[in-house]
Amino acid sequence: MGDPIPDDSRPDERAALEPVEPASILPPVSSPQIAGPVGPRATSRFASGSLHLRTAGTALVNWWRAVTIEGLCVAVLWLIGLLLLHVPLAPVWALVAGLMTLVPNFGGIIALLGPAFSILVSQPSMYRLCILLGLYAVIVVIDQLLLQPLIMKRVTRVPVWASILAPIVLGIVIPFWGILLAPPLLAIVYAFRRPRPLSRISRQDP
Numbered sequence: 001m002g003d004p005i006p007d008d009s010r011p012d013e014r015a016a017l018e019p020v021e022p023a024s025i026l027p028p029v030s031s032p033q034i035a036g037p038v039g040p041r042a043t044s045r046f047a048s049g050s051l052h053l054r055t056a057g058t059a060l061v062n063w064w065r066a067v068t069i070e071g072l073c074v075a076v077l078w079l080i081g082l083l084l085l086h087v088p089l090a091p092v093w094a095l096v097a098g099l100m101t102l103v104p105n106f107g108g109i110i111a112l113l114g115p116a117f118s119i120l121v122s123q124p125s126m127y128r129l130c131i132l133l134g135l136y137a138v139i140v141v142i143d144q145l146l147l148q149p150l151i152m153k154r155v156t157r158v159p160v161w162a163s164i165l166a167p168i169v170l171g172i173v174i175p176f177w178g179i180l181l182a183p184p185l186l187a188i189v190y191a192f193r194r195p196r197p198l199s200r201i202s203r204q205d206p
Contacts, residue, residue, distance in 0.1 A: 059191035071101040081135040088118045104167040157190045
């Protein structure tokens with residue numbers, strides 16, 4: 001047998017003669033990336049938002065509870081005084097006076113109009129009318145100096161000066177609605193001013 005014939009072809013020429021697969025020409029297709037789990041920062045923001053909503057909701061519930069207790073006490077005081085004065089429709093006017101506690105600063109004056117009208121229509125008497133005005137003054141003093149400091153300030157943490165000044169200012173800025181919206185807004189504002197313990201997630205947030 002003779003010697004093998006040497007292959008004089010160079011490596012680059014041999015690689016050029018080899019068949020090229022079609023898949024090697026196409027660029028690599030990147031697979032779509034699937035979003036990973038929510039990071040700790042996003043979780044912390046969600047927890048902070050839920051904490052703010054919970055704080056506002058608790059403040060509104062506390063305000064509604066306090067104003068309901070105050071209205072019940074005021075209605076009982078009006079009922080006792082109107083029954084002693086033999087005012088017609090005394091339970092109705094007492095209920096109206098209790099509901100008027102939702103209107104700060106002006107609710108007491110509105111509650112006085114009904115009994116005064118009943119006295120003037122049924123048996124006009126200046127003596128009974130003066131007694132009614134004295135009853136109104138006593139109830140206002142009890143409400144402002146006893147009920148609101150004990151109930152409203154203890155439950156909602158709103159100082160008395162703020163509960164008097166805010167309805168007047170908001171009533172000028174937003175007529176009528178500002179007077180009604182001032183007490184719940186004050187309850188929410190002072191609820192956020194209250195110091196709160198840090199949550200576990202907020203402590204882990206870098």
